[in-house]
Amino acid sequence: MLIELLKPLDRKLLRDLWAIKGQALAIAVVIGCGVGMYIMSKGMLISLAETRAAYYERYRFADVWAPVKRAPNALLEQITELPDVRRAETRIRAGVILDVEGAAAPITGEIQSLPKIARPHINDIVLRRGRYPDPIHEEEVLALDAFAEAHGLEPGNHLYGILNGTKKKLTITGIVQSPEYVYAISPGEIVPDKKRFGVLWMNREALANAFDLDGAFNEAVILTSAGSSEEALLERLDQLLKRYGATGAYGRSQQISDQFLTNEIKQLETIGRLLPPIFLLVATFLLNVVVGRLIDTEREQIGLLKAFGYRDRAVALHYLKMIGAITLIGIVIGIILGLWLGQGLARMYQDYFKFPFLLFRAPADVYLLSIGFSLIVAAVGTSSSVVKVMRLEPAVAMVPPPPPDYSRSARWLEMLAPWIDQPSRMILRHLYRWPKRAAMTCIGIAMSMGLLIGSSFSMDAMLYMVDISFNVIDRQDVTVNFVEPRNLRAVQDVLHAPGVLAAEPFRAVPVVLRNGQRTRREAIIGLVPGADLGRLVDTDLQPVPLPRHGIVLSDKLAELLAIRAGEPLRVEIRTGRRPELDVTVAGIVKTFMGTQAYMDLRSLNRLLKEDIAISGTYLLVDPDLTDALYTELKGTPVVAGVSLQEQAQNAFYETLQESLGTFVFFNTLFAGLIAVGVVYNSARISLSERGRELASLRVLGLTRGEVSYILLGELALLTLAALPLGALLGYLLAWTLVQSFDTELFRIPLVVSSSTYGYAALVVVLAAVASGLLVRRRIDRLDLIAVLKTRE
Amino acid sequence: MEKNEHPAFRAEGLTKLYGSGESRVYALRGVDLEVPRGEMVVLLGPSGSGKSTLLNILGGLDSPTEGRVYFDSWELTAFDDEHLTRFRREYVGFVFQFYNLIPSLTARENVALVTEIAEEPMTPERALELVGLGKRMDHFPAQLSGGEQQRVAIARAIAKQPRVLFCDEPTGALDSKTGIVVLEAIARVNHELGTTAMVITHNAAIAAMADRVLHMADGQIQQTELNSHPCDPHELSW
Ligand SMILES: Nc1ncnc2c1ncn2[C@@H]1O[C@H](COP(=O)(O)OP(=O)(O)OP(=O)(O)O)[C@@H](O)[C@H]1O
């Protein structure tokens, strides 16, 4: 046998490790969870960021977008000559309504122009299948892959598009991906709905014909030179293009796909920063407890080794090797786990974000760092025990430790004693005798519960956020956007469409908002007074009326502009006569998604110096007649886009289930492992320390159940005590996560439902029960006779 | 159990085999035994002769490889673990060389641990008085001397008023003076409560206080000695 080749001390090491294999594994798994979580989140973060950078670089993702109403192609030269512009390109981009066979609801989409001969230089596309449209075939288009896949569209298939009011039959010749639509989401939505948002590319000439843009463009895309000031360029572009109906140029930070990607990367960063340390902390604690108590039980052996002439260092090394072995197993588990999770996550992302390539790959320093962290954890967790081994005098160690002295019990405890039975007294005195140990176990269990709450609460919060957003703030079923602002009478026409129960007009006006140095490019939404579908709510989520005068900002926008109610805000309208004036901030309202500015529709139009015009209407519809309404809307030329609340909600729930659900599932698993690790370890060590005591009780005629009560009752008590603490830790973790997930796109409310607390408590209790049962099996098999032969 | 003619214990052909193959050890090889009620029995024999093994089997802690054990009219060897636990709980008291007290319970509570689950126990106070520890009832084991701890263990064993008291080297860890105090406690229980007592010892001098002395060697009872005039423990010396 191999073992016989080893030195006796190393044989002891292997046998000791084998003897505590369950505990060693529990610790290793906790270390592994931390390492795995770190490798997964950090690796994914790096993979995602690198992939994005490479994709943007290779396909020349634009730095700036400058939409206009209509500008002559010749203007390109002037744009190119602006300082900081490395290269510019013009194109046509317009909203379309798409109709695919088999899809009842109208699909909102975008259509972009393809240059006549070459591919686009800026925002180039990746042809996955098929071919580019033939310049002489007007009806040929390329389709975005996510959308095509969702509808099972392949090159050669047809679909219909309403281009500028005219329905056209289009033929797909190729399926593409684009850096502009990594996250293909319709403006104003919160999650991508592949079925409900389509993007097409068409020959420029054909598209210009359809939108009366011959010799003209409606969007310039720009690559800037390195080190340039984006804000200055945006200003210059707005100046140059203002005559052509510029609604305001914007950079990548306001490009919706990139915004979402950035958001995701930020979330990964937060998770990577927050969760692995929790696991490693728990691992430190476990190592500390287990190794500390192991060394206590091996006092005599240590003394003996030293008495035989083994040096302090050799003996310490023996225990260091044991700790090292456990840590090493943890690291290996972690690396395997991290790679496995990372690849799973990459697959999920590949489905969520459309990259032409996305490989999970963590650079070597991620592995090295996680190994380093684990070793530090091991060192910190066990240093005190190892020092104790070094310091132990052989003479002292050889004398058995005196029986633990329980005489200094607490007075309150002794007052209680007459009312409780002896086994319960044993539990309480034992807890009181080793309060630090009890506290550590309690904290360990609480941490696992906190982790559970911290990860599952996001589900509550998201559902709450969507519920408030869709059922309290924006209560419409359907939003119809017109191609051009229309007269208020358009509302009447819409009201006559089948199934429409109520219609509420709104106007969206592109603006630049300025407060001192702070500038935001936004759209002011004009609402009718007393609006009942598109509502405003205060911070208590109570509906508030829209003030007649002044502008109302969403809380996040006010924060970004650093402005408070009552202060004046510079508003530069970027449409019509482009007036600029100061408007008082009349109020701040609560929103969870995006940034919003609202005004009374009439004061907004007065500001524009226009008659009342509207951009679209919110509709309340009869659910039984939606199909008829959809057919009607698909055939209405003035409609540029339709968004459907219910579909958006469903898409949201689906995405939530897929992404967050997986995340919560894994965290539940991890937290359960931690709980098992802590409870099982505590129980096992207690058992090894008190096995003799428990066996004596069995000899005295106590049943297995009664004896188990003494050991497991203590753990049950600690688990119960850990529950409120865990709830508190969970709330704190949720709070931290909420703070760090506060972005322009989302604000996750700090909502932890009682069912989440209940769920977390249940998982922890189940984990505790499972480890209790494992230990119970050992109690049942206690060797009564062996215990009586030996001295304490 | 009513009064009847059954002896306290009867064993037939007890064999205990440890291990298998080359490392087989016979701890007992065919022990037949009968212990009348109320007797004080001392078990003598060299180390490894199977004394503890026999005692553990009679006390329901262990089971023989072959043979039967009867306690009163019951066959112990047919009991499952649950019944053996009940048996120990109601009828048997154990005292061991290393006391095995619960360190987190006081002397009184260590005794109460047993009286709480027994059917007709005496009070813990009475049991402690019987062993001469009436004054130290609220001390924890860490605050008691070895002899005192052993007497608590005896009080704990007798408090349930067991039918039999098994003591495995109860004086092994004690000096002779303290040992005699402990033996006196055992003898008192045997006389006053009529408890059958079985005491293992390496100390042949102790045999003088027994009604019956069993000499064990090599897993067998070599010789049984009856003593019609057992002496009082305080007359002993070693
Ligand atoms: N668990 C065991 N496995 C193997 N052999 C055992 C085991 N327990 C006891 N033995 C063997 O059985 C024999 C009898 O042991 P037992 O403990 O009954 O002796 P004893 O008479 O009580 O000795 P001592 O006076 O030293 O306590 C011994 O040879 C011992 O080695």
Ligand SMILES: [Mg+2]
């Ligand atoms: Mg023995």
